[in-house]
Every structure is written in structure tokens, then in C-alpha cells.
Amino acid sequence: xxxxxxxxxxxxxxxxxxxxxxxxxxxxxxxxxxxxxxxxxxxxxxxxxxxxxxxxxxxxxxxxxxx
Amino acid sequence: xxxxxxxxxxxxxxxxxxxxxxxxxxxxxxxxxxxxxxxxxxxxxxxxxxxxxxxxxxxxxxxxxxxxxxxxxxxxxxxxxxxxxxxxxxxxxxxxxxxxxxxxxxxxxxxxxxxxxxxxxxxxxxxxxxxxxxxxxxxxxxxxxxxxxxxxxxxxxxxxxxxxxxxxxxxxxxxxxxxxxxxxxxxxxxxxxxxxxx
Numbered sequence: 001x002x003x004x005x006x007x008x009x010x011x012x013x014x015x016x017x018x019x020x021x022x023x024x025x026x027x028x029x030x031x032x033x034x035x036x037x038x039x040x041x042x043x044x045x046x047x048x049x050x051x052x053x054x055x056x057x058x059x060x061x062x063x064x065x066x067x
Numbered sequence: 068x069x070x071x072x073x074x075x076x077x078x079x080x081x082x083x084x085x086x087x088x089x090x091x092x093x094x095x096x097x098x099x100x101x102x103x104x105x106x107x108x109x110x111x112x113x114x115x116x117x118x119x120x121x122x123x124x125x126x127x128x129x130x131x132x133x134x135x136x137x138x139x140x141x142x143x144x145x146x147x148x149x150x151x152x153x154x155x156x157x158x159x160x161x162x163x164x165x166x167x168x169x170x171x172x173x174x175x176x177x178x179x180x181x182x183x184x185x186x187x188x189x190x191x192x193x194x195x196x197x198x199x200x201x202x203x204x205x206x207x208x209x210x211x212x213x214x215x216x217x218x219x220x221x222x223x224x225x226x227x228x229x230x231x232x233x234x235x236x237x238x239x240x241x242x243x244x245x246x247x248x249x250x251x252x253x254x255x256x257x258x259x260x261x262x263x264x265x
Binding site: 044049053054055 | 071141142146148150210
């Protein structure tokens with residue numbers, strides 16, 4: 001007959017307590033990652049700079065649109 | 068600071084679709100995606116009007132408000148752009164946009180939408196200006212070249228105006244004064260009913 005973990009006098013690390021300890025450990029390990037503050041995407045000054053300039057080409061466009 | 072805007076003079080639009088073609092060609096827009104479309108109201112009836120529509124680069128853009136990954140951003144000259152590297156193709160922006168501007172190539176597996184594509188006001192994306200990577204993802208960057216969106220520059224009847232909002236609004240006002248009426252303005256009938264004849 002095989003031994004059971006519930007035998008008196010034995011250090012009982014049965015299946016339930018093993019998974020309980022494992023779960024608690026995993027929760028502790030994951031906590032720092034979860035509390036990291038969320039940051040919105042900052043496209044940066046270079047990406048969001050103004051590209052429009054009133055060049056001769058653009059001035060011509062405005063002029064012909066007045067016809 | 069100039070704010071970039073589109074303005075379509077509906078009295079001049081002849082539904083030639085040159086703006087649509089110019090946009091597709093200039094930006095090498097994939098099959099199934101139209102960044103710009105011409106919408107015709109009362110087709111074939113008296114009072115028919117056509118309007119060229121694309122992303123209107125809203126000041127408080129609803130697409131930007133609903134995006135779960137915050138992939139949209141505003142440039143200093145008021146253009147609404149997005150980052151395709153962040154886009155997850157969820158489709159929220161498509162439902163939020165009142166103009167139907169966001170489009171999806173639908174090339175992904177299992178019916179997924181793929182990365183969203185929309186009008187960039189011919190000003191590229193977050194990549195370096197005029198780089199091959201920028202062109203491949205977002206199309207041309209004419210604003211960086213000192214030009215305006217090709218759809219407006221190609222318009223044969225000068226119906227589609229683009230550029231600094233203040234200047235194109237002034238050009239439109241001058242046209243209205245010359246015509247003697249403002250029927251080209253959207254919502255004219257809603258505001259003034261039938262009391263003012265067109």
C-alpha cells in the first residue's frame with residue numbers, strides 16, 4: 001500500500017498546499033509589472049512638427065484658386 | 068500657426084473623381100482602400116450636388132478619442148496622423164468617424180482588418196520625412212516638400228481647396244460674394260430652409 005501525505009508525523013506538502021504556495025508566489029512576482037503606470041504614446045516633437053510652409057508653389061495654388 | 072483644412076465647393080464639383088485617382092496614385096494606396104471618395108447627393112435629380120470627402124482632420128477627432136492603443140496624434144499644423152506600428156486594426160475609429168475616413172486593407176488572416184489606412188493630408192507619418200519607410204506605410208509627404216495634397220492641386224474646377232484654413236475660407240467667401248449666393252455651403256438648406264432660392 002502506498003504512503004499518503006496525511007500521515008501523522010510527516011512534513012505534509014500535499015498537492016493543495018503546494019499549488020497554494022505556487023499561486024501566492026506567482027502573484028507576488030507579477031505585482032510590480034501590474035503597478036507600472038500606463039503611459040500614453042508621445043509621438044515626439046520631431047514627428048508632430050509643422051510641415052506646412054507657404055512656399056511659392058503653395059502661393060501659386062492660392063492664386064489660381066481665386067480665379 | 069496655420070491649420071490645415073479641406074474645403075469642397077459643392078457648386079464647382081463635377082464628380083470627375085480626379086481627386087480620388089490622384090490620391091490613390093500619389094500615395095500608392097492598396098486595393099480596396101479609398102482615402103478619398105466623391106459623394107453625390109440627389110443623383111440625377113435637380114439640385115444634384117457632389118462633394119469630395121476624405122479625413123477632415125478634425126480639431127477634436129473622435130477617432131483619436133476612441134483608439135484603445137492611442138496610435139493617433141496631431142501635428143502642429145492640425146493634421147491628424149496615426150502610427151501604423153501601434154494600430155491593432157480593432158476598427159473603433161471606423162465606427163467613430165462621421166466621414167467614414169478610416170479604411171482597412173483586409174489582407175490579414177482569419178478575416179482580420181489589418182492596419183488602418185486614412186488620408187494623411189499628404190504629410191506622411193511618424194517616420195523620418197521623405198524616407199522610403201514613410202512612403203511605404205503612409206504614402207507621400209508633399210507638405211514636407213512645400214506642396215499641398217495632390218487631390219486639391221489636381222482639381223480641374225478648383226472645387227477642392229486645401230491649405231491654411233483661414234486662407235481657403237477667404238477664397239471661398241470671395242467666390243460666394245461673386246456668385247451672389249452661398250448655396251455651395253454645406254447645411255445651407257438646413258439653416259435657411261426654402262426661403263432663399265438657389
